[in-house]
Amino acid sequence: MKMKRECMSDRVKQVLIERILNGTYEPGKRLVELQIAKDMETSQAPVREALRELEAMRLVDSQPYRGTRVREVSLHEMQESYQxxxxxxxxxxxxxxxxFHNNPQPLQTVQVVFRDAALAKDLKVLARQNATFHRLIVETSGNSVLLHTWDSLNFEAWTRINLELSQNKIDPLCFVKEHQQIINAFVQGDGNTAAELLRQHAQTTVLTPETQEAAFPL
Structure with missing residues (x-):
């Protein structure tokens, strides 16, 4: 019985993480145990366990008299995270x-989907493919500690990207251009240039549209 409950808790946790990261549950939204349990056709116990784990992951906040809510991220936190x-x-x-110098195809494949989503203004696909692009670079490094640390900052990143895209504060085509510059550096075997471009790319994510264009000229 305990094993079954733990498995259900893991499933609930994964669903909640997905809903938080894709914007279904927006920052500040209250997560009610009973409602989630009904929605997922389970008891409240695995939901309670899942919410405790999400709090440890800094995805939600639990406070007396306010219940459990999706954590709201300040601009300062986002800036620190992207740094x-x-x-x-x-x-x-x-x-x-x-x-990537030997085989840039994986990045190029993601870039095609990302560019098409930018042209179509498909915000959900844009956010998902943006995360895929960056995670692929980190995964390919082969450093598991680096990947784990990067993953721990995902919430701040997704919150910022979803917010900026939904409010039209980011021109998706600017991201397409920046990603292509990064790919070009990899194709040329220039890891140092790719590194500097990624550093600048992170900085421009929390800038205004005007400063984005100045930071990444054509």
Whole structure:
């Protein structure tokens, strides 16, 4: 019985994580145990366990008299998060550069889908493919500690991207251009340039549209 409950708790946790990261549950939304349990056709116990784990992952906050809510991320937190992400991805770029120099196809495939989504203004696909692009670079580094650390910053990243895209504060085609510059550096076998481009890319994510264009000229 305990094993079955733990398995259900894991399933509930994964569904909640997906809903938080894709924007179904927006920052500040209250997550009610009973409602989630009914929605997922389970008891409240695995939901309660899942919410405790999400709180440990900093995806939700639980406070007396307010219940459990999706954590709201301040601009300052996002800026700090992207500063760290930029450095992590710069390291990942240097480590993964030889592999992408030999085979850039995985990144190019993601880029095609990302570009099509940008042209179609499909925000959900854009956010998902943006995460796929960056995670692929970190995964290809072959450093599991680096990947785990990068993954721990996902919530802040998704919150920022979803917010900016939904409010038209980011021109998706700017992201397409920046991603292509990164791919070009990998194709040329230039890990240092790819690293610097990724660092700049992280910085421009929390800038205004005007400063994005200035930071990444054509």
């Amino acid at each position: 760290v992400r930029g450095e992590l991805e710069a390291l990942a770029a240097r480590l993964s550069a030889p592999k």
